[in-house]
Amino acid sequence: MKKKNIASKIFVALLILFLYMPIAVLIFYSFNDGKTTVWKGFTFKWYIELFKDNAIMQSLYNTLIIAVLASVFATILGTMAAIGISNFKGFKRTAIQNASNIPIVNPEIVTGVSFMLMFTLLGVALNFEMGFWTVLLAHISFCTPYVILSVMPRIKRMDSHIYEAALDLGCNQWQAFTKIVIHEIMPGIFSGFLLSFTYSLDDFVITYFTRGSKFQTLPIQIYTMTHRRISPKINALSALLFITILAILIAINIKDRKAAKAKGLE
Amino acid sequence: MKSKKLSIPYLIWMVVFTLIPLATIIFYAFTNKQGNFSFEPFQNAFFYSDVFVRSIWIALVSCLICIILAYPMAYIMSRCKERTQNLFVMLITIPMWMNFLLRIYAWVILLQNNGPIDTALSILGINANLMGNAGTVVLGMVYEFLPFMILPIYTVMSKIDNRLIEAAQDLGSNSVQIFKKVVFPLSIPGIISGITMVFVPSASTFLVAQYLGGTDNIMIGDVIDKIFWTDQNTGSAISLILMVAILIFLVLMNFFGDEEAIS
Numbered sequence: 144m145k146k147k148n149i150a151s152k153i154f155v156a157l158l159i160l161f162l163y164m165p166i167a168v169l170i171f172y173s174f175n176d177g178k179t180t181v182w183k184g185f186t187f188k189w190y191i192e193l194f195k196d197n198a199i200m201q202s203l204y205n206t207l208i209i210a211v212l213a214s215v216f217a218t219i220l221g222t223m224a225a226i227g228i229s230n231f232k233g234f235k236r237t238a239i240q241n242a243s244n245i246p247i248v249n250p251e252i253v254t255g256v257s258f259m260l261m262f263t264l265l266g267v268a269l270n271f272e273m274g275f276w277t278v279l280l281a282h283i284s285f286c287t288p289y290v291i292l293s294v295m296p297r298i299k300r301m302d303s304h305i306y307e308a309a310l311d312l313g314c315n316q317w318q319a320f321t322k323i324v325i326h327e328i329m330p331g332i333f334s335g336f337l338l339s340f341t342y343s344l345d346d347f348v349i350t351y352f353t354r355g356s357k358f359q360t361l362p363i364q365i366y367t368m369t370h371r372r373i374s375p376k377i378n379a380l381s382a383l384l385f386i387t388i389l390a391i392l393i394a395i396n397i398k399d400r401k402a403a404k405a406k407g408l409e
Numbered sequence: 410m411k412s413k414k415l416s417i418p419y420l421i422w423m424v425v426f427t428l429i430p431l432a433t434i435i436f437y438a439f440t441n442k443q444g445n446f447s448f449e450p451f452q453n454a455f456f457y458s459d460v461f462v463r464s465i466w467i468a469l470v471s472c473l474i475c476i477i478l479a480y481p482m483a484y485i486m487s488r489c490k491e492r493t494q495n496l497f498v499m500l501i502t503i504p505m506w507m508n509f510l511l512r513i514y515a516w517v518i519l520l521q522n523n524g525p526i527d528t529a530l531s532i533l534g535i536n537a538n539l540m541g542n543a544g545t546v547v548l549g550m551v552y553e554f555l556p557f558m559i560l561p562i563y564t565v566m567s568k569i570d571n572r573l574i575e576a577a578q579d580l581g582s583n584s585v586q587i588f589k590k591v592v593f594p595l596s597i598p599g600i601i602s603g604i605t606m607v608f609v610p611s612a613s614t615f616l617v618a619q620y621l622g623g624t625d626n627i628m629i630g631d632v633i634d635k636i637f638w639t640d641q642n643t644g645s646a647i648s649l650i651l652m653v654a655i656l657i658f659l660v661l662m663n664f665f666g667d668e669e670a671i672s
Binding site: 151154155158159161162163164165166168169172179180181220221223224225226227228230231239242243245246248249250251252253254256257258259260261264280281283284287291341345347348352361362365366369372377381384385388389392393396 | 413428613615616620644645
């Protein structure tokens with residue numbers, strides 16, 4: 144039994160090492176005073192250059208704008224859709240839900256090229272170029288199904304009698320809707336929003352095919368920088384992204400634990 | 410509340426931004442450059458059949474290695490104390506949040522000529538070209554998608570009722586029998602969803618093979634990327650084939666998943 148325990152500990156340690164070693168190496172070289180993987184001494188200069196790089200800062204800004212707009216819009220569209228779809232029955236409902244899942248099930252690259260094809264055709268017909276707007280439309284389209292997926296179970300679980308009770312007690316339909324329905328499904332709406340936001344932030348494939356020639360987001364910038372291997376600025380960027388992710392996840396974890404504790408005390 | 414109308418904006422949106430783009434792909438796949446109905450794009454797509462085979466092969470091998478690594482990990486995790494379990498889930502989730510290009514680029518740095526691993530090996534007297542072969546592509550895929558295999562298997566395993574295992578022990582099963590008759594059958598749905606979460610993206614991904622495998626090991630996603638900027642008809646045909654293949658795969662997986670749940 145003991146031997147087994149040690150073996151499993153070694154296995155777990157190796158697996159975690161496998162997951163983290165590449166990221167650690169990436170961060171390690173962000174402090175290297177040379178451009179190659181030969182160590183030339185410690186420096187912060189790549190971090191300083193990163194913040195001076197206007198193209199990178201602009202693309203960070205673009206990424207955030209797109210993520211905020213796309214996730215807010217997708218959350219509204221998806222929540223309305225989920226409430227509406229839950230009132231359909233039978234074949235119609237299955238058909239709508241299956242069609243809505245297409246962007247989730249389909250390989251990302253196919254979704255990407257299908258957007259590109261349509262936007263190029265429309266662009267020729269209506270005389271516009273791909274850029275900010277096409278990226279935003281594409282992001283809303285692939286985020287909304289995730290909102291629907293996270294709101295739907297909440298609607299199913301909701302007791303429809305509460306809504307009727309609110310009406311009986313003198314609420315009008317709008318009040319009953321905002322005070323009861325929205326309140327009840329809020330956790331689903333919120334997790335749908337978060338999902339959309341993170342998917343939009345991180346999206347490379349769909350942006351790559353819908354961005355046209357000028358519009359840059361951070362993942363696109365990462366692509367350009369890793370593809371041509373220009374400078375260790377990319378390492379500095381990775382380190383900062385990693386720290387940000389770590390901080391966010393630890394914060395969420397602490398919040399969850401506190402919430403769980405509070406629940407336990409009730 | 411009883412209103413179906415609320416879904417109208419999205420239904421319109423879905424038609425415009427999901428169904429019409431797909432219809433455009435299908436239309437392009439069945440027309441030639443002059444816009445006439447033709448099977449030419451599919452005939453052209455046939456030239457890439459070896460890339461198709463390689464993509465499926467690489468995705469299958471990656472998937473298999475992911476299962477081999479993920480299954481024991483998920484099992485060990487599910488046997489830990491709850492706090493440790495949460496810690497492990499977080500440790501496995503964090504790399505997933507890094508942009509996939511950065512994660513692949515990290516391996517490019519690690520494995521490149523005169524990179525850390527190459528240097529270490531040459532000190533030991535081993536001269537190996539670590540980049541540019543199918544094995545490196547598989548490594549990249551496994552690194553990329555391993556968390557997507559661990560987490561669903563772990564989720565299913567952590568939900569296994571401990572009383573079932575205790576009952577099996579009471580009825581005289583040893584640990585091997587318990588694993589074979591209780592834990593493994595109950596974990597199959599997790600494996601199935603892990604397979605779909607790993608196989609689909611790894612068969613259709615692009616750039617991973619370009620970064621790690623060089624030009625000899627490109628996958629079907631890379632072909633779509635390259636060809637779409639010049640020949641949209643052939644690109645559409647390849648996309649359509651990929652889409653249908655993935656769809657068939659998902660339906661099959663779903664079928665197996667349901668079977669298991671019933672029996």
